[in-house]
Amino acid sequence: MIFDAHCDALMKLWQDRSLSFQDGPSLHVTLSGMAEAGVKVQCFAIYVPETVPEEARFTAALEMADLFFTRIVDMFPSVKAVRTKQDIASLREGEIGAMLTLEGCDAIGANLVKLKTLLRLGVASVGLTWNFPNAVADGAWEKRGAGLTAFGRQVIELLNETKRWVDVSHLSEKAFWDVMETARFPIASHSNAHRLCPHPRNLTDEQIQALIEKDGMIGINFVPYFLTSDKRGATVADVLRHLDYVCALGGENNVGFGSDFDGITETVAGLEAVKDYLRLVNELYKHYSSSQVERFLFRNFYEHLPE
Secondary structure: OEEEOOEOHHHHHHHOOOOOOOOOOOOOOOHHHHHHHOEEEEEEEEOOOOOOOHHHHHHHHHHHHHHHHHHHHOOOOOEEEOOOHHHHHOOOOOOEEEEEEEEOHHHHOOOHHHHHHHHHOOOOEEEOOOOOOOOOOOEOOOOOOOOOOHHHHHHHHHHHHOOOEEEOOOEOHHHHHHHHHHOOOEEEOOOOEOOOOOOOOOEOHHHHHHHHHOOOEEEEOOOHHHHOOOOOOOEHHHHHHHHHHHHHOOOOOOEEEOOOEOOOOOOEEOEOOHHHHHHHHHHHHHHOOHHHHHHHHHHHHHHOOOO
16 A cells, blocks of 8 residues: 655646546546555645746635545545545545645635635645745745744644644745744655755755654655756666665654655656556565555555544
């Protein structure tokens, strides 16, 4: 079984309403691909592109949430909307859990009611930024490097109260440390090790260790330029290298995968779509015990759900 903590299929479905989630050729994540790979839980991010005007972003987020239900959950009986451990435990043989997440709080502006609305629609995890600054915090590409705003702290309080994950992927380093002080359930859904690949989106050793100490989660990302600086591209071995590194820092029980499928244009050789998870699984069994592989692929993320 596989628990993938991040994909952007909703964005693609929103941008091209003609795509079929069953087997759309331009989608990395499809129903047929998930079934082939043995995906049990797939997180679907609401990501509103930066090109969308500020006043239209919340509407776009609602449209993506609607697509999550109408084009994925309601259309296919084998797909069930999930948010909690109990929801996932209730899945039957052959059923796949679809989990709604938010990537970046740009869609809510500085309005907590908008966030509450998305949480009521089932959003289980909230990423605070997408690289750039917003009303909540600064992102990884903002040179100012500020942390959480006063409104951002209200957001964290709400997520603590409602038992939702706070996703630190894409945050500035100062905002990361502010979150670590205040969030009860922090994760990095799709970030790798900065020591192995010095990209601003990756986590330093200190950040990885802080997440482990807080009993958070780190999802190894399949973005080639987050995995290696080698211009020849990334391989499955690079994915394992980052997994090994987090484990070496004490994170064996705090690491999983957040592919970022459909949010990327380049892919890892041999990991071009969700169906190719089988190649990664086969490699994992060559290096780790069955119980470790089970934890990396599914159980770690599942057990770290707040409820």
